Amino acid sequence: MFKNNMLFLFMLFITNVYSQSLGIEEVTKSELKQIKHDKDASANAAILYKKGRTYFKYTTKSGFTSYTEIALKIKIYKKEGLKWANFQIPYYIGYKFLEDEAVDIKKAYTYNLENDKIIKVKVTGESKFKDKVNENWNVKKISFPNVKVGSVIELNYELKTENLSELPDFQYQYEIPVDKVEYTTRIPEFYIYKGIKMGYADIETDAVVENGSQSFDDEYNRTTTMNYRQIKTSYKAQNIPALQEEEYVNNINNYYSKIKHELEVVRMPEEDPKPIATTWNDIAKSIYSQKEFGGQLEKNKYFIDDLRLIIKETDSLESKMNKVFNHLKNRMSWDSNYGYYPRKELEKAYTERTGNASEINLILTAMLRLSGLEANPILLSTRDNGLAAFPNKSFLNYVIASVNINGKIYLLDATDKISNVNFIPIRALNQFGVLMKKDGTSEEIDLMPKRNSHISINILATINAEGEVIGKVRHQYLEYKGYIFKQKYDGFTSESIMENLEKMHQDLEVSEYNVQNTADFLKPIIENYNFKSTNSVEIIGDKMYVAPLLFFTITENPFKQESRKYPVDFVFPYQQKFNISLKIPEGYSIEKIPDPKAIAMPDNLGSMKYNSSTTGNQVQLLYTFEINQAIIGSEYYDALKNFYKEIINKQTEKIVLKKV
Known part of the structure; x- marks a missing residue:
């Protein structure tokens, strides 16, 4: 009896521990x-x-x-x-x-x-x-x-x-x-x-x-x-x-x-x-074996008639890939939902012309396979979902498609109508994904862009006697820079974009705005506008002090901490080029222009080249800035912070004009 009472008290204690x-x-x-x-x-x-x-x-x-x-x-x-x-x-x-x-x-x-x-x-x-x-x-x-x-x-x-x-x-x-x-x-x-x-x-x-x-x-x-x-x-x-x-x-x-x-x-x-699945290979095999995933990729009757019209037997593998991709990208509308499992049958999604990321890109994979291409889905975690710290299904929330042509992997995502082959949406640029093959094997795929995206800015301007700068800008955006422009201004009127430019740059007036090639991803987006800037020149006595990069000048270092534990993520590598020609006002001479300068970060992670020259009453500036790696480790933080400090010091140097 004593033992039973003790057991009851012990069990009561255990229950209380868990319930309190x-x-x-x-x-x-x-x-x-x-x-x-x-x-x-x-x-x-x-x-x-x-x-x-x-x-x-x-x-x-x-x-x-x-x-x-x-x-x-x-x-x-x-x-x-x-x-x-x-x-x-x-x-x-x-x-x-x-x-x-x-x-x-x-x-x-x-x-x-x-x-x-x-x-x-x-x-x-x-x-x-x-x-x-x-x-x-x-x-x-x-x-x-x-x-x-x-x-x-x-x-x-x-x-x-x-x-x-x-x-x-x-x-x-x-x-x-x-x-x-x-x-x-x-x-x-x-x-x-x-x-x-x-x-x-x-x-x-x-x-x-x-x-x-x-x-x-x-x-x-x-x-x-x-x-x-x-x-x-x-x-x-x-x-x-x-x-x-x-x-x-x-x-x-x-x-x-x-x-x-x-x-x-x-x-x-x-x-x-x-043992529980602890490798990406185990997880990929487990997901692929599910009828909701791998089983869906085996079905193709619902799109076979469309596919016959899209491709020809004589098409090259690259041509087939592009035709199938463009067909599905134009046909389907993404419902803004992520997920790696389809919520409905792929046939239903195709018929309804709408689906989540998994449905659209699994249809894409199936169509590419039936076209004779080696196509496989890639599972990943989106940028807003966080990095996959270790192999686990719960980290995965998105699917894209891939094609292997002669050993080269092409990445495709048909959820985004302004994406292209090897230009997947920025939400999916999160270091790596897991490519899943029919045989149950998998491999990690680097998703980060290796090639620099480009911005080219040409400015032809005149400084008047009141210190106003009046001129024209021709702005070209290529690769991911063009993608971002399209994302940002999709559906905007020219008037709305001009208002946005004036908000971005203090004391700037924009007129005669036009933009070209917004519907053709393969061509650079070209933006043209006239401007008047009243904040780029300071007049002190008989001298003018001119900011050479005008309203594009960077004045604040984005890296302010003493140290940084986590990496710096630029999303993609890029290059920015300026070609600026400034005509000085009558009655002034050029007293000083900034000296040329070139600086580089360790391991070629970034660089800056600055050249200025004069011809008659013109000041010419050539400036190139590069970030050559999408993700820069925290061990380079001091170097990066000093790199930006040097850039700001150089950009804020003035052209000095003196009244004759």
């Missing part, structure tokens, strides 16, 4: 009185404490389910920090064979100090609601009431998921400082995870093996006890600095410090250990 909320220290008056962060006076808010735990529960129906509980205490220092009062928790609802994930808000309060008393306001039901992001994701939103500068907000929530292939990320670095972090996982011995530390902030780790036990009702409603060993891992960190987002970053979420867990092995009692 994760506690953090009470909000104090000193925290509410704090007017700035101790270590980062510029911070608009700070996470005073973040505490988390992940544990597993067992039921006869679902087996093990993971629960991750998070408790947060956030201090608001400035008006800009008020955005933290609107909190969002995304959760996945796109499973086919598992229950949707669920978020439970356990506690949510706003704290303020009024008349030296702590006033605590609870978040009510109407301030907690869910919103659908897309077919795979929902988000739980919490709006904290009565938040102002000086407030502290407290949030405690729990995420439940049956997907054990990975555990929810535990992030411990943000755009604001974090004072203290604690995170604990208790993982039953049946699941072996690989813990991955991401980012640059240090965290202490400690792991021990301990006893675990759970009670549950079996299929006959009898209470059963399960005893097992489990691994308890503790993570702790303090004084984690904010990771500030700077110019030229693809997705800052890629670089925040966090803990990820990838399932490697499942080893149930009396069963052989079962």
